[in-house]
Amino acid sequence: MTSTTLAAALPAEHRERLMRLAREVSFPAGARLFEEGRRAERFWIVRTGTVVLDVHVPGRRAAVVESLGHGELVGWSWHVPPYVWHLGAEALSPVRAWEFDAATVRELCARDAAFGRAVAEWVGRVVADRLRAARIRLLDLYGPCGSGSRP
Amino acid sequence: MTEVPLPYRVTRVHRETADTVTLALVPAGPAASAPFVPGQFAMVYAFGVGEIPVSVSRIGRRTLHHTVRSVGAVSAALCALRPGARVGLRGPFGTGWELGRAAGQDLLVVAGGIGLAPLRPLVLQALAARSRYGRLNLLVGARTPGDLLYARQLRSWTAQRALRHCAVTVDRSADGDGWWGHVGLVTALLKHAAFAPENTTAFLCGPEVMIRATARDLLHRGLPPRRVRVSLERNMRCATGHCGHCQLGGVLLCRDGPVIGWDRAEALCSVREL
Numbered sequence: 383m384t385s386t387t388l389a390a391a392l393p394a395e396h397r398e399r400l401m402r403l404a405r406e407v408s409f410p411a412g413a414r415l416f417e418e419g420r421r422a423e424r425f426w427i428v429r430t431g432t433v434v435l436d437v438h439v440p441g442r443r444a445a446v447v448e449s450l451g452h453g454e455l456v457g458w459s460w461h462v463p464p465y466v467w468h469l470g471a472e473a474l475s476p477v478r479a480w481e482f483d484a485a486t487v488r489e490l491c492a493r494d495a496a497f498g499r500a501v502a503e504w505v506g507r508v509v510a511d512r513l514r515a516a517r518i519r520l521l522d523l524y525g526p527c528g529s530g531s532r533p
Numbered sequence: 534m535t536e537v538p539l540p541y542r543v544t545r546v547h548r549e550t551a552d553t554v555t556l557a558l559v560p561a562g563p564a565a566s567a568p569f570v571p572g573q574f575a576m577v578y579a580f581g582v583g584e585i586p587v588s589v590s591r592i593g594r595r596t597l598h599h600t601v602r603s604v605g606a607v608s609a610a611l612c613a614l615r616p617g618a619r620v621g622l623r624g625p626f627g628t629g630w631e632l633g634r635a636a637g638q639d640l641l642v643v644a645g646g647i648g649l650a651p652l653r654p655l656v657l658q659a660l661a662a663r664s665r666y667g668r669l670n671l672l673v674g675a676r677t678p679g680d681l682l683y684a685r686q687l688r689s690w691t692a693q694r695a696l697r698h699c700a701v702t703v704d705r706s707a708d709g710d711g712w713w714g715h716v717g718l719v720t721a722l723l724k725h726a727a728f729a730p731e732n733t734t735a736f737l738c739g740p741e742v743m744i745r746a747t748a749r750d751l752l753h754r755g756l757p758p759r760r761v762r763v764s765l766e767r768n769m770r771c772a773t774g775h776c777g778h779c780q781l782g783g784v785l786l787c788r789d790g791p792v793i794g795w796d797r798a799e800a801l802c803s804v805r806e807l
Contacts, residue, residue: 445706448721449702451725453724515718518742519704523739523743524645524740
């Protein structure tokens with residue numbers, strides 16, 4: 383798995399361009415950043431604190447599937463049609479983050495092919511990294527039989 | 534090294550999780566002929582049931598600690614022991630972590646599941662000689678919060694400034710388990726660890742898939758393969774390099790391992806037939 387933090391994954395020139403579109407925001411612990419099924423109109427990069435991605439399960443506390451910390455991208459559904467969140471996100475602790483308007487970034491990606499390719503590569507790396515991690519966790523390797531008993 | 538099991542007495546049994554205990558053992562007669570070093574293992578014999586390899590999870594002056602997970606007949610028998618019971622013990626066997634070779638470097642310890650057991654004496658050894666090493670990072674992954682080994686010790690290590698970074702993650706947290714920590718794969722914790730790749734030695738132990746994923750990530754970050762030390766596991770029987778059960782390519786893990794460098798392990802771990 384490779385580093386997918388903004389600083390490591392996006393070349394400096396494109397990073398600076400992206401950061402010109404950022405605005406500083408903060409969330410108290412427990413604040414909901416987005417909800418499953420809603421339009422993905424913004425995204426964030428965590429500066430401090432922890433954001434958890436969760437899935438609503440009726441009758442119980444939302445199930446946390448991943449934690450995100452410093453430098454990590456919160457949300458990628460804003461980059462992929464139909465631009466709808468498939469998870470929820472909540473600030474586990476007080477969070478400071480850079481917030482971006484998804485439509486503005488997408489528009490810039492469409493106007494500037496090099497920038498658009500760099501952003502697509504960055505988001506693609508994030509998705510690939512989380513997919514790989516999810517697949518390994520699916521194996522339940524720490525369980526009693528590791529990756530499964532042999533037939 | 535001993536061919537015949539020596540009698541050891543169980544002085545303490547500490548239940549770590551629902552299926553895992555740590556046994557404190559002292560010699561009930563002559564002690565093992567050589568001192569254990571972190572990373573090595575013993576063949577622990579449950580009388581009348583059988584013998585299994587168990588890494589040493591803490592090394593005292595007279596006491597050896599072995600952390601055992603109940604997954605089969607022998608391990609279940611060992612987990613059911615009470616203080617005063619006796620076991621047979623052969624060892625020490627295999628290679629150690631060789632922490633001394635990492636003097637002056639940053640240390641990165643990555644453990645998954647019960648893989649924390651062989652790494653615990655390494656962390657304790659590094660903490661006991663703190664000034665010899667650079668930044669000490671400990672990253673631990675577990676299935677659920679309830680499956681975390683040495684929970685009290687982890688909390689204490691997390692609070693210690695001696696560790697530059699101590700982080701724990703779980704694969705899943707359930708409703709009401711009180712977990713407010715990280716959720717995700719242990720490799721996700723690497724992003725926040727503090728180490729200079731060109732001057733770091735990493736020590737990995739856990740499921741082999743986790744080891745492969747972590748080692749690849751570390752190589753991508755610039756660690757040379759020989760400074761990624763991994764502990765591998767195969768079916769060990771004799772522990773003396775004769776029976777061949779633990780053979781992995783040209784390596785007999787009971788004798789040439791379990792701890793080897795990723796420069797040797799990488800090719801072996803990528804062969805399906807092994």
